[in-house]
Amino acid sequence: MTDIPRESRRRHPQGDARLEIYDGEFIRQLESIAKKVRRHSIRMIYQAGSGHPGGSLSGADIMVALYFHVMKHDPKRPDWQDRDRFVLSKGHAAPALYAVLAESGYFPVEELDTLRKMGSRLQGHPCLGKTPGVEMSTGSLGHGLAAGNGMALAAKLDRRLHRVYVLLGDGEMDVGETWEAAMLASHYKLDNVTAYVDRNKLQLDGPTEKIMSLEPLADKWKAFGWHVIEINGHNMKEIIHATNEAKGVKGRPTVVICHTIKGKGVSYMEGSLHFHGKAPSDEEYEQAMKELGD
Amino acid sequence: MPVTWKWESQRKQYGKALVELGKERGDIVVMDADLSSSTRTSDFLAAFPERFFNVGIAEQNMMDTAAGLAASGKTVFVSTFAVFGTGRCYDQIRQSIAYPKLNVKIVASHAGITVGGDGASHQIIEDIALMRVLPNMTVIVPVDSLETYNAVKAVSKTPGPVYVRIGRADVPTLTDKNTPFELNSATVMRDGADVTLIGCGIMVARCLEAAEELAKHGVDARVVNLHTIKPLDEKTIVKAARETGGVVTAEEHSVMMGMGSAVAMCLVENFHVPMKRVGIPDTFGESGGCEELMTKYGLTAENIVEAAHDVLRRKK
Numbered sequence A: 001m002t003d004i005p006r007e008s009r010r011r012h013p014q015g016d017a018r019l020e021i022y023d024g025e026f027i028r029q030l031e032s033i034a035k036k037v038r039r040h041s042i043r044m045i046y047q048a049g050s051g052h053p054g055g056s057l058s059g060a061d062i063m064v065a066l067y068f069h070v071m072k073h074d075p076k077r078p079d080w081q082d083r084d085r086f087v088l089s090k091g092h093a094a095p096a097l098y099a100v101l102a103e104s105g106y107f108p109v110e111e112l113d114t115l116r117k118m119g120s121r122l123q124g125h126p127c128l129g130k131t132p133g134v135e136m137s138t139g140s141l142g143h144g145l146a147a148g149n150g151m152a153l154a155a156k157l158d159r160r161l162h163r164v165y166v167l168l169g170d171g172e173m174d175v176g177e178t179w180e181a182a183m184l185a186s187h188y189k190l191d192n193v194t195a196y197v198d199r200n201k202l203q204l205d206g207p208t209e210k211i212m213s214l215e216p217l218a219d220k221w222k223a224f225g226w227h228v229i230e231i232n233g234h235n236m237k238e239i240i241h242a243t244n245e246a247k248g249v250k251g252r253p254t255v256v257i258c259h260t261i262k263g264k265g266v267s268y269m270e271g272s273l274h275f276h277g278k279a280p281s282d283e284e285y286e287q288a289m290k291e292l293g294d
Numbered sequence B: 001m002p003v004t005w006k007w008e009s010q011r012k013q014y015g016k017a018l019v020e021l022g023k024e025r026g027d028i029v030v031m032d033a034d035l036s037s038s039t040r041t042s043d044f045l046a047a048f049p050e051r052f053f054n055v056g057i058a059e060q061n062m063m064d065t066a067a068g069l070a071a072s073g074k075t076v077f078v079s080t081f082a083v084f085g086t087g088r089c090y091d092q093i094r095q096s097i098a099y100p101k102l103n104v105k106i107v108a109s110h111a112g113i114t115v116g117g118d119g120a121s122h123q124i125i126e127d128i129a130l131m132r133v134l135p136n137m138t139v140i141v142p143v144d145s146l147e148t149y150n151a152v153k154a155v156s157k158t159p160g161p162v163y164v165r166i167g168r169a170d171v172p173t174l175t176d177k178n179t180p181f182e183l184n185s186a187t188v189m190r191d192g193a194d195v196t197l198i199g200c201g202i203m204v205a206r207c208l209e210a211a212e213e214l215a216k217h218g219v220d221a222r223v224v225n226l227h228t229i230k231p232l233d234e235k236t237i238v239k240a241a242r243e244t245g246g247v248v249t250a251e252e253h254s255v256m257m258g259m260g261s262a263v264a265m266c267l268v269e270n271f272h273v274p275m276k277r278v279g280i281p282d283t284f285g286e287s288g289g290c291e292e293l294m295t296k297y298g299l300t301a302e303n304i305v306e307a308a309h310d311v312l313r314r315k316k
């Protein structure tokens, strides 16, 4: 379990979200947690003999920034009503989510090694009710944004101020329901929803633009009434700034298109289709651990 | 399991059959939803790129597009994982394929609990139920890779909607060139007079193992491969019930409304005998190894033997 001392986060005295200043040390700490999360993810998948390394590594930085800085949550009270919610719509990146939850303190880090094994609380895809901290069952793609909208509507009904964060794959932009949910969020002015698109430009069968072209993706979201921000999804500062900007947007939801690299952090997995859904071999595992060493 | 069995992937034979069909017929079109490398429709893509359409992760879109192609004279094979090729797009299949009786063949892989590590979200154990209740739909669960090949060839010549369920894991080859494959007609894999074990898919091998075990106790079990669940070969089922006086069914599917239920309904109306259904109880699956899951959810040869003994007791 990892904790960052609160003092290392410096906020701008006027409270202007976009001017919030993060010192180098704090960002380095986040980056070092992200590296740990990547190591856990690869080890878990290796030990399970199956799983999805590519999408776990591309989304890791976003999840770390959310759980270790952005989100208001308490691992000791996973059912605290005012917590911010995170929905991993691209549920196959479960290893990274589990690693982030364990490092946050929702369950022991040792439990990570039970991924996909019989009787484990860590199912191949996230399961609500089974794993502390998991907010929605996912794995069948395209459901997460709508489920997040439901949580955001409930927050509005109950006059609660917590926010909902949803991480989507870019392949998930193929799914009709993603756009149905996009329409709903802007129709109901869900400014408490922030969606992140893990824009690694690869899906299972090939490059997104070859399988089902998405571009101009930002324009599509704009046309659906969303506030759109584009960033480098591996840059902690950019992730945090975008999120702060989203908090300031009133009357409509925000989507952060995060340009990422599938398999980020392990040289031979970067940009690789092969490691979308395949565990590394013994040698590959050794090399990955070397590359992700401190 | 007997060491003599040869294990092979059903998906590989599916890919092979598709390519042959593509060569033989210009009306064959293939679609997939971002899983072509897993379902092996990628083999068809490599051979006939202009007749292959990958819709991305959009199964509902795929089914209605397939319906449009079929309504324009094409014979369309659509593939994805079984969980996404049935429940995900049920209304599209119902409204646009089954209702207008269109020539769409859904060949779905990774069915059942043997998907393993992915867990319950991916382990569909309701697909036979969902598909067999649709009017006009034919439902086939091939027993091995060769039968997958034969089934694909056979359904390509049969007009109308078809659902073919195949698995992820390699399966033992139980049929050979001489095994007849006729749609709607179950195959007797082993003759016997004391009890009948009716299996589909991977459970047929376990029925054969169970029959070996029962033979050691002097029980002569018949084994039937019920590869076509709809339309149901009532003749073979009723004949087996009449001649053996007891029936056990075995399926890698929920016991609610799967193959065993179809057999039970047939027997209750035609010929009463003691019966027991082996299958997954009314629950979702979970992550785990194939064999571990098969054991936990009651899908072993021993479970079939036990069920047979129960039926035999009730026969007396």
Ligand SMILES: Cc1ncc(C[n+]2csc(CCOP(=O)(O)OP(=O)(O)O)c2C)c(N)n1
Binding pocket: A054, A055, A056, A058, A090, A092, A139, A140, A141, A142, A168, A169, A170, A171, A172, A173, A198, A200, A202, A203, A204, A262, A276, B033, B034, B035, B057, B084, B088
């Ligand atoms: C509805 C549905 N169809 C198909 C799949 C199988 N599948 C798992 S991951 C994946 C590709 C996902 O691509 P993307 O959303 O871009 O994720 P990433 O590249 O970030 O891993 C597919 C097709 C699924 N999980 N759900």
